[in-house]
Amino acid sequence: MRLPAIGPFREDFWRSPLRGPWLASLLSSALLPLVAVCAVTGFVSHWAYQPHLGGNAVFGGSAPGNGFDVYGLDWPTSPAWLYVATQGLHVVSGLAAIPVLLAKLWAVIPKLFENPPVRSAAHALERLSLVLLVGGSLFVFSTGVINIQVWYPFGFSFVPAHYYGAIVMLAALCLHVGLKLPVMSAAFRQRGVMRPLREDLQHTRPEAGLPGVVTSAPHAPAAPTLTRRALLGGVGAASAGLAVMTTGQVVGRPLAELALLAPRGRGRGDAPNDFPINKTFSAANIPREKVGPDWRLLLHVADERRAVLTREELLAMDHVTAELPIACVEGWSTTQTWTGVRLADLARLAGVPDPTAVEVRSMQPRGGLRSATLGRGQVTHPEGMLALRVNGADLSLDHGYPARVIVPALPGVHCTKWVGKMVFA
Amino acid sequence: MRWFRGHYGAGPIHLLAVLATFAVAAYALSRALDLTGNPDRIVLWLGGSIVAHDLILFPVYALLGAIAAGAIVGSKPRSRLRIAVLNHLRVPALLSGLLLLVWFPLVADKGQRSFMRVSGLSKDVYFGRWLLITAVLFGGSALLFALRLRRLTR
Numbered sequence: 256m257r258l259p260a261i262g263p264f265r266e267d268f269w270r271s272p273l274r275g276p277w278l279a280s281l282l283s284s285a286l287l288p289l290v291a292v293c294a295v296t297g298f299v300s301h302w303a304y305q306p307h308l309g310g311n312a313v314f315g316g317s318a319p320g321n322g323f324d325v326y327g328l329d330w331p332t333s334p335a336w337l338y339v340a341t342q343g344l345h346v347v348s349g350l351a352a353i354p355v356l357l358a359k360l361w362a363v364i365p366k367l368f369e370n371p372p373v374r375s376a377a378h379a380l381e382r383l384s385l386v387l388l389v390g391g392s393l394f395v396f397s398t399g400v401i402n403i404q405v406w407y408p409f410g411f412s413f414v415p416a417h418y419y420g421a422i423v424m425l426a427a428l429c430l431h432v433g434l435k436l437p438v439m440s441a442a443f444r445q446r447g448v449m450r451p452l453r454e455d456l457q458h459t460r461p462e463a464g465l466p467g468v469v470t471s472a473p474h475a476p477a478a479p480t481l482t483r484r485a486l487l488g489g490v491g492a493a494s495a496g497l498a499v500m501t502t503g504q505v506v507g508r509p510l511a512e513l514a515l516l517a518p519r520g521r522g523r524g525d526a527p528n529d530f531p532i533n534k535t536f537s538a539a540n541i542p543r544e545k546v547g548p549d550w551r552l553l554l555h556v557a558d559e560r561r562a563v564l565t566r567e568e569l570l571a572m573d574h575v576t577a578e579l580p581i582a583c584v585e586g587w588s589t590t591q592t593w594t595g596v597r598l599a600d601l602a603r604l605a606g607v608p609d610p611t612a613v614e615v616r617s618m619q620p621r622g623g624l625r626s627a628t629l630g631r632g633q634v635t636h637p638e639g640m641l642a643l644r645v646n647g648a649d650l651s652l653d654h655g656y657p658a659r660v661i662v663p664a665l666p667g668v669h670c671t672k673w674v675g676k677m678v679f680a
Numbered sequence: 681m682r683w684f685r686g687h688y689g690a691g692p693i694h695l696l697a698v699l700a701t702f703a704v705a706a707y708a709l710s711r712a713l714d715l716t717g718n719p720d721r722i723v724l725w726l727g728g729s730i731v732a733h734d735l736i737l738f739p740v741y742a743l744l745g746a747i748a749a750g751a752i753v754g755s756k757p758r759s760r761l762r763i764a765v766l767n768h769l770r771v772p773a774l775l776s777g778l779l780l781l782v783w784f785p786l787v788a789d790k791g792q793r794s795f796m797r798v799s800g801l802s803k804d805v806y807f808g809r810w811l812l813i814t815a816v817l818f819g820g821s822a823l824l825f826a827l828r829l830r831r832l833t834r
Contacts, residue, residue: 315711377690390730477755480753533798537797
């Protein structure tokens with residue numbers, strides 16, 4: 256059934272000579288690896304939170320029927336920059352994909368208005384799957400981009416929605432790739448993969464479309480005002496620009512100077528505690544007297560108290576000093592020199608010479624992520640520590656004074672600050 | 681098989697693949713809706729993002745582009761100079777618009793309170809930085825245009 260041929264439903268409404276299956280295919284070839292890297296690193300980040308341990312699961316947990324919620328493997332501690340790399344890649348590849356995604360949507364948008372709108376049952380189902388693909392992609396990218404800018408207008412919880420939204424997108428993407436591979440290979444056979452990139456403006460011809468396939472190639476093309484090379488170069492430049500500006504907040508100085516529009520790329524001076532904060536002391540709502548001279552670290556095994564330590568006693572113990580990065584799920588990191596007591600030594604003090612896990616609790620009274628459970632690899636690592644000092648000075652209140660956890664490759668939010676209690680197992 | 685193709689419009693593998701996709705997507709969507717207090721907001725955001733792109737963002741930038749192209753090169757672009765003017769305007773405009781779109785919460789100061797709470801910093805530097813980058817983009821484009829001008833008018 257045809258719709259009346261008015262406005263965008265008219266075949267000659269879409270006039271850009273650059274649109275067509277070749278352009279869509281080339282953009283897809285760039286988009287697919289970016290989305291693949293972004294998806295893999297996203298699932299890796301979920302794994303890095305070790306949702307199978309203690310109360311770590313941000314959603315769901317290990318109850319039966321929770322499907323993809325829990326993987327069950329401990330997260331490695333080496334290399335120390337592992338989470339910097341995976342989460343940096345996640346955010347950088349996601350941002351770099353945005354210009355390509357927008358260009359791809361521009362290239363194929365005539366097909367949104369194809370007429371007749373439905374040619375067969377198969378075509379109707381395929382178009383329904385495109386609602387999931389386009390809606391899922393826009394949903395996942397928009398929530399991710401807004402979340403790294405610390406704005407929460409969604410009204411729903413970000414983590415499960417972003418996570419399961421990605422699975423909706425990826426399911427529809429797998430189908431789309433499977434169905435469109437023949438079109439892509441036909442378009443590349445017809446015009447060559449790179450040949451159209453060599454055409455100057457005089458030789459920029461409209462795409463012809465493919466026999467037997469409804470494509471976005473124009474029926475009444477206008478004269479070109481831009482070469483394909485320039486269009487794709489512009490998209491690539493936008494993508495690379497976003498990537499470089501964001502890499503500045505992943506790796507810090509000296510690239511941080513380029514992170515002009517990255518939310519966490521700002522330097523904070525040169526004093527020992529002048530590095531980015533993820534939650535200020537005032538945001539944690541901890542009463543001031545709890546971090547004063549009366550602060551005590553409680554070491555437990557289950558409900559049984561095994562040791563109580565003052566900060567002076569901790570400072571008098573054997574120390575480890577290590578230069579380690581701490582990386583945020585939002586894709587930024589900072590590397591500092593931390594000094595503290597080995598978690599393994601604290602386990603021994605608690606009477607657990609061979610610890611398998613430790614649950615670290617912050618003194619923060621309310622809110623998510625105020626406790627984290629670390630696995631055997633983390634609690635026994637020689638550089639896994641309860642840090643007391645950073646860069647030769649006491650931790651500042653904003654960085655977790657009196658004591659915080661620092662473990663190689665551990666996601667930043669699991670490096671619990673303002674530690675009050677540790678429960679060993 | 682021919683009967684199936686005639687009625688469905690594709691082979692049986694197509695149908696199986698589509699059904700498998702819908703099953704996984706429906707499961708994932710139901711998990712997302714189960715795990716949040718406001719499932720209707722997820723549906724709203726999902727549908728809203730399609731409307732926001734396909735029926736607002738795309739028509740707006742396409743229309744602005746068409747107006748600029750009509751005013752500068754007309755319907756039959758012949759002059760290389762006029763085409764160059766158009767491109768030296770729309771490329772920086774698109775790049776600046778993209779930066780505004782991606783970093784809108786920073787540039788427009790959205791979520792100022794939560795940002796201050798977690799980072800101890802304010803967001804008020806970003807609007808100026810975006811303006812500065814926009815100025816550099818247009819300025820750089822103008823400079824390149826000036827350098828190309830001699831070749832274009834020859």
